[in-house]
Amino acid sequence: MTRLATALAALVVGGAVTGGGYAVAAADDEAAEPVRGPGTTTVTVTIRDSRFSPEVIRVWEGTQVRFVVRNRDPLNHELVVGPDAVHLRHTDGTEAAHPPVPGEVSLGPGQTGATVYDFDEPGTVRMVCHLPRHEDYGMVGAVEVVPRPG
Ligand SMILES: [Cu+2]
Numbered sequence: 001m002t003r004l005a006t007a008l009a010a011l012v013v014g015g016a017v018t019g020g021g022y023a024v025a026a027a028d029d030e031a032a033e034p035v036r037g038p039g040t041t042t043v044t045v046t047i048r049d050s051r052f053s054p055e056v057i058r059v060w061e062g063t064q065v066r067f068v069v070r071n072r073d074p075l076n077h078e079l080v081v082g083p084d085a086v087h088l089r090h091t092d093g094t095e096a097a098h099p100p101v102p103g104e105v106s107l108g109p110g111q112t113g114a115t116v117y118d119f120d121e122p123g124t125v126r127m128v129c130h131l132p133r134h135e136d137y138g139m140v141g142a143v144e145v146v147p148r149p150g
Helices: 005-019 084-091
Strands: 039-048 051-053 056-060 061-073 077-082 104-109 112-119 123-128 140-146
Touching: 039 056, 039 077, 039 112, 056 061, 061 077, 061 104, 077 084, 084 123, 104 112
Parallel strands: 039 061, 056 140
Antiparallel strands: 039 051, 061 112, 077 104, 077 123, 123 140
């Protein structure tokens, strides 16, 4: 099981116990992630050893996140954030390189890049590196979009 899957499983279990559950979203090796936003916010994601850090990001609905992505590995990576349809398109492998569209950034070895994405609906939005076998290796993360009260 990947660390993310473990974290999500913990989230489900925690939800059953506490009725809230979000507090359990942080992996045991990471400090609890604050809920960021609303409005605009910048999140730095570091890639090392083909892992995103942080793997779980929490934002209020109605938050625009500017992802600054730092690739600390000596190989190519990417960060693609979006709904399942976007990930399916990349999994099919029909798009090898990514033009600068919101939520997608490709990074050469040691590069830093940025992309912007709007989180307007509560729920879980996955972030994935779709280079061959990277997702299987565990290069996945999630943005938990928390509904705003009222
Ligand atoms: Cu990768």
